[in-house]
Amino acid sequence: MPSLKDLRNRISSVKSTKKITSAMKMVAAAKLKRAQDNAEKTRPYARKMSEIVNSLVENNKSKEFKFSEKKKKTTRNILLIVCSADRGLCGGFNGSIIKFSKKLSEKIINDGGKVSYIFVGKKAYQSLQRFCGESILDFFSDIANPSIKFELASSIRDKILELFLNNSMDECHLVYTEFKSAISQTVQSLKLLPLNALETNNNNSSNKSYDFEPSEEEILNEIIPKNIAIQIHTALLENLASEQGSRMTAMDNATRNANDMIDNLTLFYNRSRQALITKELIEIISGAEAV
């Protein structure tokens, strides 16, 4: 049984942990607001852009163009862009990203493909470093300081387009966390390249035949790199918002747990103090009776 002093120490240490977690929760909540605003503002642009690209690609099913699938190769080189956080203490956020990308790359390897990686954010990089070995092409960190810049997305875009066009990469997927609300986020992968028509949505957009100016090909060549950059950018923004949301809930839980723990420990402390007093009283009384 711990002594009263041990209990007191324990209680005070839990109290200071609680102070830290509740402060972190407050900071995360403030950052979440901003990150969420940013993410939501960019959404309409990205959605419209991908709508246009999808309908364009759908109309182009038969033709082969610059960014479409290459059919000749047997082994596929696949690039994963893994977006994670720079810091921990945000619940299962980084863990689920790491698990997801590991599963995805194992699946690709089992299918006979080769995987290479670009990491954005320290956490996934650190824990997947050993797993990936030589195949890490690039690594970015500290992206959200002070805010996520569009230049980062364009530089990643330039890199993957270069790889794609000189045939050292056949497919590119983006792994990120979609922000649904402060308490619900899901890890997702998004196929950036090559572009093929989505089989599923055969809605009215398929019978649209556009008039192009200057020409269909030029428009495609202009719009596709733009679309890739904006998709990466939104993914990074969503990821940041998810990180803050996840951190906020994790820290909220931690604060609540610390409260419970303090309650239990205080109860236990008072009980043992009372027991000690009672024991002393009994000793005194029985001593007096003996005399």
Added chain:
Amino acid sequence: MKQFKLEIISPNEVVFEKEIDLVILPGREGDFGILKDHMPFLTSLRVGIAYIYLEKKIIETFLVTGGIVEVSQNRCSLLTEEAINTNSVSSTNKTEESSNKDEINLKRLKERALEKLYYS
């Protein structure tokens, strides 16, 4: 007059969304106007000014830094990296000095946009 919907969207916000009569846009190969029941159309823009008409009057003008226009089913979407409402600029330039400043600002913006276009 028959009206259709125009939306101007930039990565930071939805700049404009309204039923309008006519919009005149700076296309890569020359300016063009869009009215109701335009055929499906897709083109890219150069840096320039978009004039928006409602009831035979210009209601808004925007400086756009390139971008892409999609017209389909009486809906015109303009995706641009930056769209600046020129009304908000010109309404302030009462004095010559400030109008000069605004002009310089506009010029700079245009240069920046051109640079962007050049490098992209």
